[in-house]
Amino acid sequence: xxxxxxxxxxxxxxxxxxxxxxxxxxxxxxxxxxxxxxxxxxxxxxxxxxxxxxxxxxxxxxxxxxxxxxxxxxxxxxxxxxxxxxxxxxxxxxxxxxxxxxxxxxxxxxxxxxxxxxxxxxxxxxxxxxxxxxxxxxxxxxxxxxxxxxxxxxxxxxxxxxxxxxxxxxxxxxxxxxxxxxxxxxxxxxxxxxxxxxxxxxxxxxxxxxxxxxxxxxxxxxxxxxxxxxxxxxxxxxxxxxxxxxxxxxxxxxxxxxxxxxxxxxxxxxxxxxxxxxxxxxxxxxxxxxxxxxxxxxxxxxxxxxxxxxxxxxxxxxxxxxxxxxxxxxxxxxxxxxxxxxxxxxxxxxxxxxxxxxxxxxxxxxxxxxxxxxxxxxxxxxxxxxxxxxxxxxxxxxxxxxxxxxxxxxxxxxxxxxxxxxxxxxxxxxxxxxxxxxxxxxxxxxxxxxxxxxxxxxxxxxxxxxxxxxxxxxxxxxxxxxxxxxxxxxxxxxxxxxxxxxxxxxxxxxxxxxxxxxxxxxxxxxxxxxxxx
Numbered sequence: 283x284x285x286x287x288x289x290x291x292x293x294x295x296x297x298x299x300x301x302x303x304x305x306x307x308x309x310x311x312x313x314x315x316x317x318x319x320x321x322x323x324x325x326x327x328x329x330x331x332x333x334x335x336x337x338x339x340x341x342x343x344x345x346x347x348x349x350x351x352x353x354x355x356x357x358x359x360x361x362x363x364x365x366x367x368x369x370x371x372x373x374x375x376x377x378x379x380x381x382x383x384x385x386x387x388x389x390x391x392x393x394x395x396x397x398x399x400x401x402x403x404x405x406x407x408x409x410x411x412x413x414x415x416x417x418x419x420x421x422x423x424x425x426x427x428x429x430x431x432x433x434x435x436x437x438x439x440x441x442x443x444x445x446x447x448x449x450x451x452x453x454x455x456x457x458x459x460x461x462x463x464x465x466x467x468x469x470x471x472x473x474x475x476x477x478x479x480x481x482x483x484x485x486x487x488x489x490x491x492x493x494x495x496x497x498x499x500x501x502x503x504x505x506x507x508x509x510x511x512x513x514x515x516x517x518x519x520x521x522x523x524x525x526x527x528x529x530x531x532x533x534x535x536x537x538x539x540x541x542x543x544x545x546x547x548x549x550x551x552x553x554x555x556x557x558x559x560x561x562x563x564x565x566x567x568x569x570x571x572x573x574x575x576x577x578x579x580x581x582x583x584x585x586x587x588x589x590x591x592x593x594x595x596x597x598x599x600x601x602x603x604x605x606x607x608x609x610x611x612x613x614x615x616x617x618x619x620x621x622x623x624x625x626x627x628x629x630x631x632x633x634x635x636x637x638x639x640x641x642x643x644x645x646x647x648x649x650x651x652x653x654x655x656x657x658x659x660x661x662x663x664x665x666x667x668x669x670x671x672x673x674x675x676x677x678x679x680x681x682x683x684x685x686x687x688x689x690x691x692x693x694x695x696x697x698x699x700x701x702x703x704x705x706x707x708x709x710x711x712x713x714x715x716x717x718x719x720x721x722x723x724x725x726x727x728x729x730x731x732x733x734x735x736x737x738x739x740x741x742x743x744x745x746x747x748x749x750x751x752x753x754x755x756x757x758x759x760x761x762x763x764x765x766x767x768x769x770x771x772x773x774x775x776x777x778x779x780x781x782x783x784x785x786x787x788x789x790x791x792x793x794x795x796x797x798x799x800x801x802x803x804x805x806x807x808x809x810x811x812x813x814x815x
Contacts, residue, residue, distance in 0.1 A: 371712070384709070384764055397414040410422075410423040413701055416701040453474070470507065476494060478494050482529050489506055501521055535553055535576065537576065538551075549562045549572065569588055587607065616633070616786060637757060638664065639664075641659060678692050717733040730780065754784075
């Protein structure tokens with residue numbers, strides 16, 4: 283066994299027996315409970331055979347053919363039967379260059395005029411595109427050499443703020459794009475060595491709030507840019523990392539997230555007339571409060587928080603009372619994002635279930651109370667994101683899975699409509715390897731969630747790549763990976779663990795590798811490699 287770093291991918295190669303297609307792993311378990319402080323995945327007595335060390339993972343058929351027999355026509359890594367014709371169709375291996383050229387489409391936003399804006403690397407670097415109907419060739423809106431990391435469409439749909447940077451320096455600069463004025467592009471905030479961290483439009487589309495480190499190159503202060511005067515006065519000197527997330531519909535308040543760390547943040551509100559900054563009420567101790575959005579009467583605030591039980595849920599706060607917020611969701615999985623429609627009476631949230639993501643939707647009133655639910659697209663074993671609600675009850679969103687790159691879809695009249703077809707059309711998804719959610723035991727008895735990938739015709743010993751995500755506060759998600767599929771086509775297996783310290787499983791699990799415990803997460807990686815042997 284040896285370790286090698288290739289870019290951001292850590293390779294840990296070990297010869298291991300291919301897991302049996304009939305072997306079932308723990309799925310849907312909550313990775314909590316610990317007797318040593320904090321929380322971690324755990325197994326019950328009924329699951330001992332599922333998470334114990336796989337001494338022999340071959341089926342009888344695999345045992346009888348492990349010295350050279352042909353298993354084609356049996357099953358793939360997910361237990362789905364694959365006929366010999368499919369395997370023959372998939373014998374051709376695609377080059378790394380071919381995989382790199384597979385593009386994606388993400389971050390959809392539908393303006394009042396209809397259609398959808400989105401980011402795509404169709405032209406190698408991520409650029410802004412627009413489509414006015416499904417299935418057609420998109421119109422490219424930007425042509426920056428270093429691409430567009432984010433954009434924001436004005437409430438009237440007439441203007442777009444686009445961010446770019448130079449040479450990958452991540453010093454984001456802001457330009458104004460006017461689609462109806464022959465794509466006129468006006469530089470607004472382009473000072474060198476200054477980073478524009480976040481932007482949010484005012485309700486009349488004549489100004490926007492933003493955070494920037496222009497004052498001292500360190501702290502992200504709050505500013506307001508007036509499009510008519512082309513001036514951006516400083517509203518408030520802030521400390522640390524701050525992101526503006528919304529402006530109230532009456533234009534009187536701006537809400538921001540103040541980050542002290544990945545696990546400790548506050549939601550703060552700037553009153554434009556009073557020139558005061560107020561922190562929303564929170565419980566004692568550290569908690570993640572973030573991503574505030576105002577309700578339709580500007581007197582209610584929705585935001586995400588893990589203050590209750592250490593799992594991020596959706597909260598609402600009555601700004602006229604000033605009391606503690608109320609939770610609107612109570613699930614065992616974390617809410618990672620939410621969005622509101624233009625009228626602020628329909629809400630869609632995105633729930634992270636062990637790396638997969640799905641939507642839930644319900645109505646909300648002016649006081650922040652939940653109403654009846656409405657239909658949303660369901661996508662098992664995939665990751666949906668960036669829900670953008672249209673004026674006709676439609677929903678645009680991005681979706682990806684281990685065998686499909688990200689595309690833009692619309693949910694309309696209880697049906698899914700695919701708007702983009704990123705350049706994977708030449709590759710049959712049947713020729714790609716799907717993931718399997720597994721859980722393996724680690725050195726101290728805890729259980730680590732991971733995603734296991736096997737080559738299409740895996741039988742006998744398989745060389746494995748153990749891919750460890752960065753962060754360390756991050757999470758591996760089973761999205762489409764060009765690099766994974768390249769190695770899988772060449773006979774490698776992949777194990778992608780979410781070791782202790784990963785996000786997505788609650789506050790306690792994220793804290794299990796803090797400070798002097800950091801090497802425990804490395805031990806989790808080693809345990810994963812041993813589990814494969």
